[in-house]
Amino acid sequence: xxxxxxxxxxxxxxxxxxxxxxxxxxxxxxxxxxxxxxxxxxxxxxxxxxxxxxxxxxxxxxxxxxxxxxxxxxxxxxxxxxxxxxxxxxxxxxxxxxxxxxxxxxxxxxxxxxxxxxxxxxxxxxxxxxxxxxxxxxxxxxxxxxxxxxxxxxxxxxxxxxxxxxxxxxxxxxxxxxxxxxxxxxxxxxxxxxxxxxxxxxxxxxxxxxxxxxxxxxxxxxxxxxxxxxxxxxxxxxxxxxxxxxxxxx
Amino acid sequence: xxxxxxxxxxxxxxxxxxxxxxxxxxxxxxxxxxxxxxxxxxxxxxxxxxxxxxxxxxxxxxxxxxxxxxxxxxxxxxxxxxxxxxxxxxxxxxxxxxxxxxxxxxxxxxxxxxxxxxxxxxxxxxxxxxxxxxxxxxxxxxxxxxxxxxxxxxxxxxxxxxxxxxxxxxxxxxxxxxxxxxxxxxxxxxxxxxxxxxxxxxxxxxxxx
Amino acid sequence: xxxxxxxxxxxxxxxxxxxxxxxxxxxxxxxxxxxxxxxxxxxxxxxxxxxxxxxxxxxxxxxxxxxxxxxxxxxxxxxxxxxxxxxxxxxxxxxxxxxxxxxxxxxxxxxxxxxxxxxxxxxxxxxxxxxxxxxxxxxxxxxxxxxxxxxxxxxxxxxxxxxxxxxxxxxxxxxxxxxxxxxxxxxxxxxxxxxxxxxxxxxxxxxxxxxxxxxxxxxxxxxxxxxxxxxxxxxxxxxxxxxxxxxxxxxxxxxxxxxxxxxxxxx
Numbered sequence: 050x051x052x053x054x055x056x057x058x059x060x061x062x063x064x065x066x067x068x069x070x071x072x073x074x075x076x077x078x079x080x081x082x083x084x085x086x087x088x089x090x091x092x093x094x095x096x097x098x099x100x101x102x103x104x105x106x107x108x109x110x111x112x113x114x115x116x117x118x119x120x121x122x123x124x125x126x127x128x129x130x131x132x133x134x135x136x137x138x139x140x141x142x143x144x145x146x147x148x149x150x151x152x153x154x155x156x157x158x159x160x161x162x163x164x165x166x167x168x169x170x171x172x173x174x175x176x177x178x179x180x181x182x183x184x185x186x187x188x189x190x191x192x193x194x195x196x197x198x199x200x201x202x203x204x205x206x207x208x209x210x211x212x213x214x215x216x217x218x219x220x221x222x223x224x225x226x227x228x229x230x231x232x233x234x235x236x237x238x239x240x241x242x243x244x245x246x247x248x249x250x251x252x253x254x255x256x257x258x259x260x261x262x263x264x265x266x267x268x269x270x271x272x273x274x275x276x277x278x279x280x281x282x283x284x285x286x287x288x289x290x291x292x293x294x295x296x297x298x299x
Numbered sequence: 300x301x302x303x304x305x306x307x308x309x310x311x312x313x314x315x316x317x318x319x320x321x322x323x324x325x326x327x328x329x330x331x332x333x334x335x336x337x338x339x340x341x342x343x344x345x346x347x348x349x350x351x352x353x354x355x356x357x358x359x360x361x362x363x364x365x366x367x368x369x370x371x372x373x374x375x376x377x378x379x380x381x382x383x384x385x386x387x388x389x390x391x392x393x394x395x396x397x398x399x400x401x402x403x404x405x406x407x408x409x410x411x412x413x414x415x416x417x418x419x420x421x422x423x424x425x426x427x428x429x430x431x432x433x434x435x436x437x438x439x440x441x442x443x444x445x446x447x448x449x450x451x452x453x454x455x456x457x458x459x460x461x462x463x464x465x466x467x468x469x470x471x472x473x474x475x476x477x478x479x480x481x482x483x484x485x486x487x488x489x490x491x492x493x494x495x496x497x498x499x500x501x502x503x504x505x506x507x508x
Numbered sequence: 509x510x511x512x513x514x515x516x517x518x519x520x521x522x523x524x525x526x527x528x529x530x531x532x533x534x535x536x537x538x539x540x541x542x543x544x545x546x547x548x549x550x551x552x553x554x555x556x557x558x559x560x561x562x563x564x565x566x567x568x569x570x571x572x573x574x575x576x577x578x579x580x581x582x583x584x585x586x587x588x589x590x591x592x593x594x595x596x597x598x599x600x601x602x603x604x605x606x607x608x609x610x611x612x613x614x615x616x617x618x619x620x621x622x623x624x625x626x627x628x629x630x631x632x633x634x635x636x637x638x639x640x641x642x643x644x645x646x647x648x649x650x651x652x653x654x655x656x657x658x659x660x661x662x663x664x665x666x667x668x669x670x671x672x673x674x675x676x677x678x679x680x681x682x683x684x685x686x687x688x689x690x691x692x693x694x695x696x697x698x699x700x701x702x703x704x705x706x707x708x709x710x711x712x713x714x715x716x717x718x719x720x721x722x723x724x725x726x727x728x729x730x731x732x733x734x735x736x737x738x739x740x741x742x743x744x745x746x747x748x749x750x751x752x753x754x755x756x757x758x759x760x761x762x763x764x765x766x767x768x769x770x771x772x773x774x775x
Contacts, residue, residue, distance in 0.1 A: 069402030080410035100374040100406035104381025109598035113628040130655040141337035145344030158301040165305035172490035173316030183483035184422035190716035220473025252474035254440025263704035266726040266753040268416035269745040270571025276602035335638040339631035384632035408567035424759035451750035
């Protein structure tokens with residue numbers, strides 16, 4: 050019987066699942082104890098989190114990268130889907146090992162080579178793609194027809210759509226004016242800058258509204274766990290403990 | 300040499316990746332494949348740096364008996380146990396490693412971030428003031444979006460979700476696009492500076508102005 | 509009037525927990541056009557098309573993004589589509605496996621045949637770029653170590669062009685890299701599932717057509733669950749979400765009443 054089926058049948062889930070559920074609930078409440086004030090239980094939970102998550106990262110990188118991208122291509126090519134060992138892998142592995150030279154001050158200059166490689170790759174790859182994605186496409190989509198009603202669209206709807214296009218283009222120019230500091234902001238530039246600030250306020254307000262939604266969702270997730278996964282086990286566990294002690298005392 | 304070689308590496312690799320974008324030939328693709336494969340392997344070693352740093356900091360804290368040094372034992376012990384358990388018994392469902400992730404890391408990570416819900420409520424009461432016309436505009440936009448994004452808003456008025464969608468699609472896009480242009484131009488400028496060697500902070504050296 | 513912050517915390521906890529304790533529910537309402545766009549796109553894909561879901565999130569963002577992943581996978585399996593899961597962050601590995609296997613169970617979808625979890629690869633941009641030319645070269649095996657050539661779910665999949673849709677589920681600015689490299693350079697058909705915090709940043713991409721659609725936070729996940737007629741945790745949470753938002757607005761109003769009253773007294 051799986052854990053879920055056992056819960057549904059008001060029986061106890063397998064012991065490992067049950068212990069895990071209660072540990073998870075305890076750790077959840079340990080973190081929430083911080084809301085009353087900093088305390089040793091919270092600090093313990095916090096430090097446990099740092100250790101466990103770091104350990105998790107190391108294990109996953111070992112299995113998914115070290116084994117699959119370094120060891121298998123060199124020593125077990127059939128597992129990597131290769132016909133023969135790929136000795137070229139030795140070069141990036143050596144570069145990667147050079148990163149660890151940062152731990153020895155005398156040799157930490159060696160770590161510059163792999164960092165330079167990665168930074169160069171990222172910088173070179175991003176220039177043309179950024180120009181295309183962020184400048185050309187975004188600019189193209191801002192310059193929309195001032196009047197282009199769609200087939201079957203009412204006059205009011207077409208006018209509203211047109212107003213939106215004007216607002217989009219105008220708002221963009223005004224926002225860019227707000228961030229333009231190469232000239233003193235006066236006259237038309239000052240007016241445009243002020244309008245730009247209003248657009249930014251609306252955007253930040255929308256951002257705040259969405260942020261509140263996101264933060265509340267995180268709490269809702271935890272409450273769902275406590276209510277639907279942990280709470281149904283409380284009754285059966287208390288009953289089991291009662292039966293255990295009642296059985297022993299008789 | 301200690302600076303020239305890395306600068307040369309950045310320049311060559313950066314230039315190759317930049318030019319490769321415009322070369323739709325198999326040779327160009329193969330070069331990009333090779334370089335990105337190397338970057339993936341190097342990326343794995345960067346994690347070791349982070350772990351080493353973690354160890355150094357906590358061992359130092361324990362050695363000097365700084366405040367809260369006992370908790371550093373918790374961190375290092377839990378890290379060690381997690382690694383041993385993961386390497387010894389694997390990571391599949393049903394393994395102790397998977398159990399630890401599900402019943403220790405998930406609740407701790409999720410709960411820690413869910414504290415933000417309480418803090419945002421406190422901040423909303425203490426700081427969110429309509430002090431000026433601009434902040435009032437921000438507040439109004441936030442109110443419309445907060446109500447429009449939840450079922451209760453649509454119950455109050457079907458116009459609220461429509462208004463929310465319009466705020467997100469028009470004025471917000473205009474403002475965010477302006478910010479995006481600035482970010483893009485800055486990113487392009489920084490990338491060029493990195494490739495030609497003007498920007499050197501990633502090598503632990505002062506940049507040339 | 510200053511309210512002790514712990515009372516505020518208690519009020520929020522009570523407001524969020526109450527609908528779960530007393531089983532209160534509110535009707536969900538209509539799905540946004542951004543959610544519908546993804547639904548319609550998947551509905552239009554022929555059987556055995558493949559969609560890629562990138563589970564780039566960890567436990568911190570699970571409440572919003574995990575239900576999205578499960579709902580998307582369910583929709584794909586119900587349409588007899590193949591699902592290719594992967595992650596560019598270590599935490600996503602188990603998230604991907606949990607989401608895909610939970611959805612697969614309901615439709616009898618088999619790992620290796622109908623879906624695959626390619627696992628995790630470090631290097632972010634280099635992974636996205638590498639998949640643009642040769643996905644099997646980047647992920648030579650799935651997360652179990654089975655070679656790609658032996659997986660029917662990966663048959664005929666070499667680049668983004670062979671995928672009906674790529675969905676990036678993330679709480680980080682990672683989705684920007686997918687737009688810049690996968691969509692812009694390799695013309696991947698890209699959709700996003702993001703935490704609500706990120707949503708305003710995605711709208712320029714939506715308006716420009718760089719994203720086909722967007723699932724925005726818990727509401728987006730709930731909307732998708734409603735569209736596929738399979739309510740889950742996201743739908744259950746929306747009543748609490750409503751109450752929480754009203755509570756926050758009440759705090760804002762209270763705070764402003766106090767502020768203006770104090771300002772008037774000072775004058």
